[in-house]
Amino acid sequence: MRGSKPLAALALVWLLGCSDEVGPDELPECAGPVTLEITPGTTPTFSWMPRCRLAFLVVELDEGGSDLWSILTRGENALAPPVTYGDPPAGAETLTPPVPLTSGTAYRVAVARWTGPDGDDGESVGAETFEP
Numbered sequence: 001m002r003g004s005k006p007l008a009a010l011a012l013v014w015l016l017g018c019s020d021e022v023g024p025d026e027l028p029e030c031a032g033p034v035t036l037e038i039t040p041g042t043t044p045t046f047s048w049m050p051r052c053r054l055a056f057l058v059v060e061l062d063e064g065g066s067d068l069w070s071i072l073t074r075g076e077n078a079l080a081p082p083v084t085y086g087d088p089p090a091g092a093e094t095l096t097p098p099v100p101l102t103s104g105t106a107y108r109v110a111v112a113r114w115t116g117p118d119g120d121d122g123e124s125v126g127a128e129t130f131e132p
Contacts (some may be wrong), residue, residue, distance in 0.1 A: 027053050029077040030113045036128040042101040047081040054079045055114035056122055062106035064128050069098040075119040101132050
């Protein structure tokens with residue numbers, strides 16, 4: 001059985017190498033519009049297609065008003081999907097701390113990509129309304 005460990009290790013390397021998943025750092029920067037997907041519940045997860053990196057995400061009431069949660073990766077597109085409400089990814093700056101969401105209330109999530117040269121220059125690339 002001495003030879004089975006190298007074979008098992010080789011099989012694991014092969015399986016990992018064949019995965020379709022790419023890490024956040026390997027995703028391209030978003031170049032244009034994205035389509036947002038939101039999971040149900042009061043702690044939704046936000047994803048977007050194509051899978052790419054953005055700089056800004058904000059959640060607000062659909063009727064307008066103040067931000068309920070917003071995060072930014074200043075000076076770079078470093079936000080990769082998925083992002084869970086209230087849980088900023090590593091490297092993201094929380095601009096607005098999360099306010100609890102209420103079932104049956106309409107909210108809007110919007111995302112933007114960094115365009116430079118200043119740290120918070122950006123362009124909106126997607127928005128979606130949702131109800132938890």
